[in-house]
Amino acid sequence: MVSWTFRMRPGRLLQEPYASRQAPLPYPTGWFMLVPSRDVRRGQVRTCRLMGEDVVVYRTRSGRVRAARPYCPHLGAHLGCGGRVDGELIVCPFHHFAFDGAGAVARLGPGYSGNPVRKGLGVLPCEEVNGGIFAWVGARPDEPPGWHIPSLAPSAAKVRFTGCTELATHPQEINENAVDMGHVRALHGYPDFSMPRAPVPQGPTYTFAFRVTRSFPLFGQVVADATVTLYGLGLMHGIFQDRGQGWQMDLLIMSCPVAPWRTQVTIGSRISFDTSHGRWAALPALATRTLGAAATRVNLHAAQKDLAPDFPIWNTKRYISPPGLAHGDGPIGAYRTWAQQFYPTLRVSRPG
Template sequence: MSGWRHHIVRRESPKLPYASGEAPLPGPEGWVMLAPSTELRPGDVVTRRLMGEDVVIYRTRAGRVRVVRPYCPHLGAHLGCGGKVEGENIVCPFHHFAFGPDGDIARLGPGYTGKLPRDGLTVLPSEEVNDGIFAWIGTPRAKVPWRIPSLLDARGSRPRFTVLDLHTHPQEVFENIVDVGHVRALHGYTDAEHARPPVSEGHTYSVPLRFVRPFPPFGNLRGETEVTMYGLGFIHARSCVPEIGLEITVMLAPRLIEAWRIHLSVGVSVLLAPQTRPFNRLPQSFLRAIATAATPLNLRAVAADLYGDVPVWNTKVYASPPRLAAGDGPIGAYRHWARQFYPADRSGPDS
């Protein structure tokens, strides 16, 4: 028996269904969150991956945020690798050409003379809202057709964020909101249902949820969540638990970094309802301090809920058409709404 070798067969990992890069859904148009606002101080330059390409974000000394394509039009240097901010300009690390907030060349590098070249940086439409930095991705347009409104309650805590690295697609993440069947089965809610039918209006899709979930050692908590999707790049969900005077705002912002792989930013803000006992006897500044201290704990709880979805997202295929059953929720109607965010000249999803 000495000639025999014992081989241990370890558990094999499931294959990632779209690891080859071929994906059934293209990248959607719309607003995409690139980073939380707190990650970019005045003078900072940051690179982010977006749909297989780099973009560079910088904050001017006056505090304005700009998002540009990364390569200097002069000789192709990457502005995210050594580029720096001088006043309101970003300066190329190679020849020190400076570009203004509009992307035009503001000045040439040392030793250069003559007229300024016409070609500047490609500037992407960007906005800073809900404590996040967003860029518009899609077919070039003279004007961005819609915007994400400011949704945070000033009485609540400033959002805290974490990021999940997932092998999935923004449409698949958002589909979980209408898929109430998985909320009961996977997340252990004793009850979850749509309080009213979802409503789609242009680029928004609103879903009111009513839920009951175990909350040891306090028993079951009943609450309602009003969820609104803004395209396929941003979800705002406001949950109210009247029994304990708690309001939690959850923001989900998937960024497609390459085919079928996203970075999902998860943000949480907490508000202690000032009209609820015993909070109605406390000053607002004290309530906000308590909410701020409670925000990291609530962020961990929200992330823990999402972790249950991660192995499913990472290994599932996009079922098209789906074989739906009673109790699934309006998945077909949701997919029909999502079609509008795919360019007309590219093959979009079917329902």
């Protein structure tokens, strides 16, 4: 599969909004994408940032992806600095101790015997789904995943991603934009943006629908029906459809907190065609795949352009809680109430 990468421009960062005081929202629990799958090859070890700490992500010989805390429990070497993959094991660069997927010592370094390492390597629950490598963060270090991100295939089976962009914001703020109807009309210029019914919160998911008239490259001006589902605060999946023309665009926005009030944002997209639709039925499969890849590339640029006006806002705004909501804002209060479940130890002011 061919992949295209685009670097999103975050805009000028005028100030660190919470550089001199504590940020109003802590790190949330849930699943967060560390890196796109394409960026970790077999045998490769890669260092990522997650909530103020390093995490090493590696792919074994069989293709299995794993994530672990980077420091060897023997004498503290960083596995992302010279560590290597040996079959299904990750090997410390310092004394060549090898660890299995559960973090246990599978092989001692040369010249060692007995059991010199009593504590295993810290591992994180890790899943590869929808073109990304996600790690689970619970309320406690040993808390197992309380839910899972479903596979969005086949509609998201071949997602193309932008490059990762770091912004001075929080995952909750990024997802809040999706229900902030007022900013869609004012900042993005879609005056007919509307939600035909109230959002549906269901455990860690939050689903809502909307209709908007907008221009899609290669398809022209379209009245698009969209359904958006939030999977925790780390993944937003939007489906835009024009059944009359027989196409669908999947849009994914992944938000990973890398430091206090710093979030890494990645956009993924794919356009697919209904091959039973008269417009596409006569085309061979290769032609629809080629057209879909070209349309995906163009529309990924369009999605990036759509999101770009939000970057300077996120980089400089402050979080207001409770918010001073006005008629026409959209269900911001309901969204924030739903989001509180991802801060099990935090008392949050009830939204207005």
